[in-house]
Amino acid sequence: MFDYPKFVEFREEGPREGFQIEKTLHPIEDRVALIDLLSETGLKRIQVGSFVSPRHVPQMADTGTLFERIRRKPGVKYTALWLNEKGFRKAQTAHRVDMDPKLLFYASNTFSLKNNNCTADAMRERQRDWVRLYKAEGLVPDTAYVMAAFGCNYEGEIAQEKVLDDIRFIQRLCAEEEVPLPNLALADTMGWANPESVKRMIGALRDLAPGVRLCLHIHDTRGLGIANLHAALSMGVDLFESSVAGLGGCPFAAHGDARAAGNVCTEDAVFLCHELGIETGIDLDTMIAAARKAEAILGVPLMGRVMHSGGLSRYRAPRG
Amino acid sequence: MFDYPKFVEFREEGPREGFQIEKTLHPIEDRVALIDLLSETGLKRIQVGSFVSPRHVPQMADTGTLFERIRRKPGVKYTALWLNEKGFRKAQTAHRVDMDPKLLFYASNTFSLKNNNCTADAMRERQRDWVRLYKAEGLVPDTAYVMAAFGCNYEGEIAQEKVLDDIRFIQRLCAEEEVPLPNLALADTMGWANPESVKRMIGALRDLAPGVRLCLHIHDTRGLGIANLHAALSMGVDLFESSVAGLGGCPFAAHGDARAAGNVCTEDAVFLCHELGIETGIDLDTMIAAARKAEAILGVPLMGRVMHSGGLSRYRAPRG
Numbered sequence: 069m070f071d072y073p074k075f076v077e078f079r080e081e082g083p084r085e086g087f088q089i090e091k092t093l094h095p096i097e098d099r100v101a102l103i104d105l106l107s108e109t110g111l112k113r114i115q116v117g118s119f120v121s122p123r124h125v126p127q128m129a130d131t132g133t134l135f136e137r138i139r140r141k142p143g144v145k146y147t148a149l150w151l152n153e154k155g156f157r158k159a160q161t162a163h164r165v166d167m168d169p170k171l172l173f174y175a176s177n178t179f180s181l182k183n184n185n186c187t188a189d190a191m192r193e194r195q196r197d198w199v200r201l202y203k204a205e206g207l208v209p210d211t212a213y214v215m216a217a218f219g220c221n222y223e224g225e226i227a228q229e230k231v232l233d234d235i236r237f238i239q240r241l242c243a244e245e246e247v248p249l250p251n252l253a254l255a256d257t258m259g260w261a262n263p264e265s266v267k268r269m270i271g272a273l274r275d276l277a278p279g280v281r282l283c284l285h286i287h288d289t290r291g292l293g294i295a296n297l298h299a300a301l302s303m304g305v306d307l308f309e310s311s312v313a314g315l316g317g318c319p320f321a322a323h324g325d326a327r328a329a330g331n332v333c334t335e336d337a338v339f340l341c342h343e344l345g346i347e348t349g350i351d352l353d354t355m356i357a358a359a360r361k362a363e364a365i366l367g368v369p370l371m372g373r374v375m376h377s378g379g380l381s382r383y384r385a386p387r388g
Numbered sequence: 389m390f391d392y393p394k395f396v397e398f399r400e401e402g403p404r405e406g407f408q409i410e411k412t413l414h415p416i417e418d419r420v421a422l423i424d425l426l427s428e429t430g431l432k433r434i435q436v437g438s439f440v441s442p443r444h445v446p447q448m449a450d451t452g453t454l455f456e457r458i459r460r461k462p463g464v465k466y467t468a469l470w471l472n473e474k475g476f477r478k479a480q481t482a483h484r485v486d487m488d489p490k491l492l493f494y495a496s497n498t499f500s501l502k503n504n505n506c507t508a509d510a511m512r513e514r515q516r517d518w519v520r521l522y523k524a525e526g527l528v529p530d531t532a533y534v535m536a537a538f539g540c541n542y543e544g545e546i547a548q549e550k551v552l553d554d555i556r557f558i559q560r561l562c563a564e565e566e567v568p569l570p571n572l573a574l575a576d577t578m579g580w581a582n583p584e585s586v587k588r589m590i591g592a593l594r595d596l597a598p599g600v601r602l603c604l605h606i607h608d609t610r611g612l613g614i615a616n617l618h619a620a621l622s623m624g625v626d627l628f629e630s631s632v633a634g635l636g637g638c639p640f641a642a643h644g645d646a647r648a649a650g651n652v653c654t655e656d657a658v659f660l661c662h663e664l665g666i667e668t669g670i671d672l673d674t675m676i677a678a679a680r681k682a683e684a685i686l687g688v689p690l691m692g693r694v695m696h697s698g699g700l701s702r703y704r705a706p707r708g
Contacts, residue, residue, distance in 0.1 A: 224704045259697060262663040263618050290700070291656030291693030292663075295615040298583050329693045336611030343582040343612075369689055373611030373649045377579060380610070384544045 073306035075347045078334055079113040080106055082362065083134075084149060085331050086315025088118065088127050090366070096130055098365040100137045105358045106312060107141040110350040111334075113168075118149035119158040132162045140164070151184075153201065160205070169202045171195045171212040171250065173234040176220035179258075183215075192237055199245045209250040211283060212238045217269065219260025226260070228272055235276055251281045251307060256296070259289025259329075263299035270303040283307040286332040288314060288371070293332035294340060301346065310334040313359035313370040333372040335359050339379055352379045393626035395667045398654055399433040400426055402682065403454075404469055405651050406635025408438065408447050410686070416450055418685040420457045425678045426632060427461040430670040431654075433488075438469035439478040452482040460484070471504075473521065480525070489522045491515045491532040491570065493554040496540035499578075503535075512557055519565045529570040531603060532558045537589065539580025546580075548592055555596055571601045571627060576616070579609025579649075583619035590623040603627040606652040608634060608691070613652035614660060621666065630654040633679035633690040653692040655679050659699055672699045 083103050087094060106114050116138065117131030131148060140146065147168035150156045159165045173195065174180035174188040184191055195212075202209060214234045219226050235252060242249050254269060261269075266284070273282055284300050286293050286308065297308060309331070316330030335355040341348050352374070359375035403423050407414060426434050436458065437451030451468060460466065467488035470476045479485045493515065494500035494508040504511055515532075522529060534554045539546050555572060562569050574589060581589075586604070593602055604620050606613050606628065617628060629651070636650030655675040661668050672694070679695035 219700065219703075221703050260700065262660065264664055288693060289697045290659055291614055291653060292660055294611055295618045295660065298615045298618070329697065333611060339610055340582065340612055340615065344584055371691060371693075373608060373691075377609045377649065380539065380580060383539075383541050 071304045072301050072344060072346055073304055075349070076301070076306045076308065076341050077113075078111060078338065078348060078350065079115070079307070079309045080111045080312060080334060081115045081309050081331055082106070082311035082313065082315040082334065084115045084117050084128070085311045086313075086362065086366070088125055089316070089330075090127055093127060094365055096133060096137065099134060102312075102358065102361050102365060103134070103146075104139045105354070105361055107139065107144055108351075109354045109358060110348070112143065112349070113145045113147060113166075115147050115149060115168075116165075118151075119155035119162070120149070120151055132158065135163045135165055156201070167207055168211075169198070169207045169209045171198055171209050171238070172215060173213060173238065174215045175226045175230045175234060176216035176223045178222035179216045179220050182222065192234075195238075196241055196245070199241060199247055203245065203247065208247050209242075211251040211253050213253045213255050213285065215255045215257060216260075217254040218256045218265050219258065221258050228269060231269065232272060232276055235273060239277065249277070249280055251283050252277060253283035253285055253307075253309070255285040257285070257287055259287045259292070261286065261296045262292055263295050266296045266299040267303055270300060270305060274303075281307060283309065285309040287316070288329040288332050291329070293329070294336055297332055297337050298340060301341070301344070308332070308337060310337050312355065313362045313372040313375055315362060315366075315370065329371050333359075333374075335374045336372055339374045343380075352381070391624045392621050392664055392666055393624055395669070396621070396626045396628065396661050397433075398431060398658065398668060398670065399435070399627070399629045400431045400632060400654060401435045401629050401651055402426070402631035402633065402635040402654065404435045404437050404448070405631045406633075406682065406686070408445055409636065409650075410447055413447060414685055416453060416457065419454060422632075422678065422681050422685060423454070423466075424459045425674070425681055427459065427464050428671075429674045429678060430668070432463065432669070433465045433467060433486075435467050435469060435488075436485075438471075439475035439482070440469070440471055452478065455483045455485055476521070487527055488531075489518070489527045489529045491518055491529050491558070492535060493533065493558065494535045495546045495550045495554060496536035496543045498542035499536045499540050502542065512554075515558075516561055516565070519561060519567055523565065523567065528567050529562075531571040531573050533573040533575050533605065535575045535577060536580075537574040538576045538585055539578065541578050548589060551589065552592060552596055555593060559597065569597070569600055571603050572597060573603035573605055573627075573629070575605040577605070577607055579607045579612070581606070581616045582612055583615050586616045586619040587623055590620060590625060594623075601627060603629065605629040607636070608649040608652050611649070613649070614656055617652055617657050618660060621661070621664070628652070628657060630657050632675065633682045633692040633695055635682060635686075635690065649691050653679075653694075655694045656692055659694045663700075672701070 118128045122129035145166035177188040180188040311331035314333035363370045438448045442449035465486035497508040500508040631651035634653035683690045
């Protein structure tokens with residue numbers, strides 16, 4: 069039952085997740101300043117932006133320029149998202165992108181159709197092409213995602229077996245292509261997970277793929293983000309994707325309200341870990357400063373909690 | 389480990405917690421409409437307001453008028469808070485207040501001094517006076533609270549022993565005064581609890597006072613509200629105080645930022661329970677409508693999640 073990891077890694081997605089859904093383009097200097105501040109927090113991986121169609125996502129059109137202007141901190145990886153080969157090539161030729169090869173699987177066929185204009189089965193086969201392309205470029209997949217792993221606004225409940233079937237496919241694919249098994253990430257982009265479904269799914273994955281590092285990509289759509297993250301911590305999961313100030317959301321996920329909460333909030337999750345005695349390598353106060361900068365840039369109240377209340381260290385007596 | 393209750397009761401505090409900290413007085417018709425809508429949710433207890441000094445808390449000056457104007461739903465209790473005998477007498481003589489006698493204990497002496505202008509020890513003795521006054525009026529204490537049970541912005545960490553000592557005092561007091569032991573509530577008004585400290589404290593209380601109904605008054609100050617509530621659920625706790633849309637906060641708790649989150653959000657907590665298969669008697673969609681009304685009245689984005697995203701039932705296939 070009590071099986072917390074000693075150290076948890078957070079991969080920061082705020083600069084992409086947060087700004088890709090904005091209606092207005094925010095000045096590039098502001099976004100550079102936010103990333104530079106995030107570099108000072110102790111985070112080891114920051115997703116700067118995405119190389120996607122500027123026609124579909126004009127907010128990400130200047131990702132290449134962002135990479136030119138940010139101040140790099142040694143030991144921090146600055147990554148980007150791409151969704152097709154054109155984007156991948158852009159990332160390769162952009163200024164010093166830390167290549168972060170992902171594989172994307174869909175537990176929901178409809179969500180795959182909406183996001184990728186192809187079935188979940190076709191998407192699987194495309195991942196084989198990605199593995200081969202990555203190999204040809206001297207890369208190996210870092211993380212394989214199962215999207216809509218807990219439920220889908222289009223298909224409803226997702227049977228656990230669908231997720232496990234994706235995992236089995238990933239295992240076969242990696243064996244056939246002779247690449248090491250990547251981290252396995254469960255994505256709850258549409259906010260269907262609850263602490264029990266998280267524990268059940270992680271238990272099933274541990275049985276199926278023992279020893280593989282698991283990752284959770286959690287959204288706080290329905291307020292269970294931190295509780296779900298805590299459930300995963302209690303199962304020993306030590307890798308999470310999160311967003312400063314809880315930035316983000318999924319513009320294609322058919323929510324009724326544009327203000328639906330985004331990713332689980334990095335600094336709130338870091339606060340939880342520290343309170344539980346789990347190390348993160350992250351300085352909470354600097355993380356809070358980054359969250360407040362994000363709020364200042366966006367000009368609207370953001371949904372993080374600790375960014376508004378502060379942590380607890382200032383109230384505690386110094387430990388001798 | 390898996391010890392969820394079958395049914396959980398939520399006591400709604402939003403109408404008091406939410407409006408007592410507002411800088412402006414909101415029209416009474418709006419507050420009546422909010423309470424009337426809350427009456428339709430299935431909630432069985434709604435705290436309408438408080439009978440406190442209109443000089444200190446002018447927002448609550450018209451609590452008596454609220455009681456006159458609300459539309460009562462049979463089976464719902466409409467309660468009020470008081471902090472001294474004058475307030476208690478006002479509640480007695482106001483129009484149809486469902487008397488809800490509380491006892492208040494403070495695990496933090498400094499917090500007691502700030503809130504009550506008396507020490508925690510003196511506050512204990514005052515509770516004896518309250519028990520006698522309630523008895524004289526034919527009432528018994530419903531719930532005894534230990535405030536700052538998990539930590540205090542003035543005193544830092546609160547030793548579990550301090551809370552247990554309060555509980556022992558309550559047990560002695562009730563034995564001496566020959567009244568039944570009330571529900572025992574732990575209040576985390578300043579947001580110090582985490583899921584592990586909640587579980588440890590509840591375990592200790594169950595050992596000390598087996599069979600007594602426990603209650604949690606949780607604030608979401610640092611984003612752990614729902615995770616803490618989940619931890620309590622997993623220990624079988626079946627009574628929570630919460631606020632629609634996460635309204636509230638504690639104006640005297642020395643937070644750095646007035647926008648610090650308030651009480652744990654009723655509809656988010658209800659959503660969690662329903663996802664876990666725990667009944668609440670509350671209709672989530674009506675609860676969401678009440679949260680949206682609260683947001684419309686206050687005219688600022690409120691911090692509830694489900695109120696913006698909606699629940700999941702509309703995405704699920706009807707169960708046959």
